[in-house]
Amino acid sequence: MAVDKEKMKQAVRLFLEAIGEDPNREGLKDTPERVARMWEEFDRMRDFDFKLFEEFGNYNEMVLVKDINVYSICEHHLLPFFGKAHIAYIPDKIVCGLSKLVRTVRAFSLSPQLQERLTNQIADFLMDNLKPKGVAVVLEMEHLCMSMRGVMSPGHLTVTSALRGVFLSDMRTREEFLKLIRKEKE
Numbered sequence: 001m002a003v004d005k006e007k008m009k010q011a012v013r014l015f016l017e018a019i020g021e022d023p024n025r026e027g028l029k030d031t032p033e034r035v036a037r038m039w040e041e042f043d044r045m046r047d048f049d050f051k052l053f054e055e056f057g058n059y060n061e062m063v064l065v066k067d068i069n070v071y072s073i074c075e076h077h078l079l080p081f082f083g084k085a086h087i088a089y090i091p092d093k094i095v096c097g098l099s100k101l102v103r104t105v106r107a108f109s110l111s112p113q114l115q116e117r118l119t120n121q122i123a124d125f126l127m128d129n130l131k132p133k134g135v136a137v138v139l140e141m142e143h144l145c146m147s148m149r150g151v152m153s154p155g156h157l158t159v160t161s162a163l164r165g166v167f168l169s170d171m172r173t174r175e176e177f178l179k180l181i182r183k184e185k186e
């Protein structure tokens, strides 16, 4: 759904008034417009062409992209949560360009989200579109709603995972994935 720019501008103006700011002051007067444009930018990133390659030389082993930067927005407080995603899949006849894994993360992260839902959505989207033998997604994120407010406890990483197909049914595949994503931290 496209962003209702006028509604967004009114809402941001009201929000600024509600916290006691003057929305007409120099630094804030263009802020409603800027926030609306930002959400339009997010909206555009949700839509991309998930091209598949069918001719790729019969590669049937794990494809893993580690350390994808993720920026999302927690649906409880509308504060960012951010960190890294590690995504692996085992192809079955088709592969995608590696950038598409990063675009998939972006497409689902730029909405009010829960880390658990984001993790599942990425995994399910890749299962549906790549029809692979399996998908594994791990997200390691810091939530600003836990760091700069509320419990005020910065520096934690919340880790979530979504395993599909052979990553669930085959312990060796799962262990290989876990070993590969662990390696970078040693």
Ligand SMILES: Nc1nc2c(ncn2[C@@H]2O[C@H](COP(=O)(O)OP(=O)(O)OP(=O)(O)O)[C@@H](O)[C@H]2O)c(=O)[nH]1
Binding pocket: 074, 075, 076, 113, 114, 115, 116, 143, 145, 146, 149, 150, 151
């Ligand atoms: N499961 C889950 N919880 C989250 C996520 N992002 C934030 N939270 C938590 O959601 C909860 C929302 O808490 P509530 O108790 O409804 O609201 P609150 O009183 O503002 O919570 P506090 O943060 O404890 O002050 C908090 O415990 C957050 O840490 C997420 O992605 N997944």
Ligand SMILES: [Zn+2]
Binding pocket: 074, 075, 076, 077, 078, 079, 143, 145, 146
């Ligand atoms: Zn929150």
